[in-house]
Amino acid sequence: MAATAMNVDDSGMAAAAAAAANGQARPRCMSSYVDEGSVQSHRYYLARRTLLEMLRDRGYAIPSSDIDVSLAEFRATHGQSPDIDRLRISNSLRSDPSKRVLVYFCNPGPVKVTSIRYISGQIANKDGLSGLILVLQGEMTNQALKALDLFPFKVQVFQITDLLVNITKHVLKPKHRVLTDQEKQRLLKKYSIQEKQLPRMLKNDAIARYYGLEKGQVVKVTYSGDITGTHVTYRCVW
Structure with a gap:
């Protein structure tokens, strides 16, 4: 049995050597796919990248170089235990x-009223701010949720686990595009309808939250398939 095993190993090494000699890529060892860094840094990296893509898709000035940062580059900058204050995006x-x-980015654990007050105190120029996105790593108390109403601008709350994957990139997800007010009015005029007659999308729908949509905004949804082909529908946020 030992001799047989040795022959198998020898043949495998010979095959690898032959592949290298012919300029072919060697099969990668499974261990090369294992992430040896911290889970914490990986989660922050994925969530921050999704947030940057989200802001870009909302029309914010996000450089491609920020989105294209690799995990290794992220860890080289922030380490294995990133300081959440350095992860802020503005x-x-x-x-x-x-x-x-x-x-x-909020600290791990429950978010209480005291946390919201602290965050409010950390925002230097509230007058120049039109929106705030909080990334949680725990539950938010009811009192803290009510305290969000005190901010003079829109506040969105996401769990970090909801940001590990960009849902708009899923292969089965149709393409969504938010219409401008002018495009919406042309659509309603073209079909002689009111916005309440359009198919609805709930405000807490994952896509509506991704784009930060408000009630009354209309989204163009394009479906593509090998069998059904391409067809378009419109949904109004409700």
Whole structure:
């Protein structure tokens, strides 16, 4: 049995050597696919990348170089235990630089009223802010949720686990595009309908949350398939 095993190993090594000699890539060892870094840094990396893509898709000025950062580059900058204060994102709309959004990562654990007060105190220029996105790593208490209403701008809350994957990139997800007010009015006029007659999309729908949509906004949904071909429908956020 030992001799047989040795022959198998020898033949495998010979095959690898022959492949290398012919310029072919060697099969990668399974261990090369294992991430030896911390789970914490990997989660922060994935969530931050999704957030950058989300803001770009909302029309914010996000450089491609920020989105294209690799996990290794992220860890080289932030380490295996990133400081959440350094993960904050602040960018302005391309069409209106006066409108700025801030992304704030909360500490692990429950988010209480005291946490919201602390976050409010950390925001230096509230007047120049048009939106705030909080990334949670635990539950938010009812009192803390009510305290969000005290902010003079829109506040969105995401769990970090909801940001590990960009849902808009899923192969089975149809393409969504948010219509401008002018495009919406042309659509309603073209078909002689009111917005309440359009198919609905709930405000808490994952896509509506991704784009930060408000009630009354209309989304163009394009479906593509080998069998059904391409067809378009429209949904109004409700």
